[in-house]
Amino acid sequence: MEESYFHEMYRDSDDPWGFTSRWYEQRKYQVTMAALSAPRYRRAFEAGCSIGVLSEQLASRCEQLLAVDLSDKAVQIAAERLKTAGGQAIAETRDFVADWPPGSFDLIVLSEVLYYLDHAQLDAVIAHASAALTDDGELIAVHWRWPVEEYPQTGDQVHDRLRDSDLVHTAGYLDTDFRLDVFARVARQSVAQREHLV
């Protein structure tokens, strides 16, 4: 999608998707946080963080969080929200497709961002994420499933592509509105196995 599409969205509103007001978003964030299998993460990356509503929740589970968006306005609002969040949480302006951040992460969050990409961009992002994910880390993807005319792909198409990648699928959730999938780079123990319950 053209970058101008997002700048125009934020020109007209501080919260163009209703992240702070809609029950759909609040519930989706709760499902997202519940699907994360570790209680804490060392260094997380959130791509396309918008105004930082999910970022604030992620920060409470992370020692360090890097949350990026291509909109300066969204990043300013996210940075303000993250000032009071626990841990070291940074919001910065960055295009995660053209300029994937350096270093490794034990949590990568791709929430409502991949359907804006064409097939080549999606494959490049999956490759970057896969290379940046630690062996004990996880990647979580969450996307709206209803078709949107101007988006290059649907949520189901991007999740199908993730499922076809080399990433190991560890958990999933599906309803009429959104789909969530969790992946690891290599097969890892379940929560019960890690806690010696089995």
Ligand SMILES: C[S@@+](CC[C@H](N)C(=O)[O-])C[C@H]1O[C@@H](n2cnc3c(N)ncnc32)[C@H](O)[C@@H]1O
């Ligand atoms: C629908 S919002 C999702 C916000 C957040 N991830 C969530 O789930 O609440 C999509 C956001 O992704 C950002 N975005 C889209 N493409 C991007 C890119 N290539 N790099 C950085 N941010 C991007 C947009 O500016 C917008 O703020």
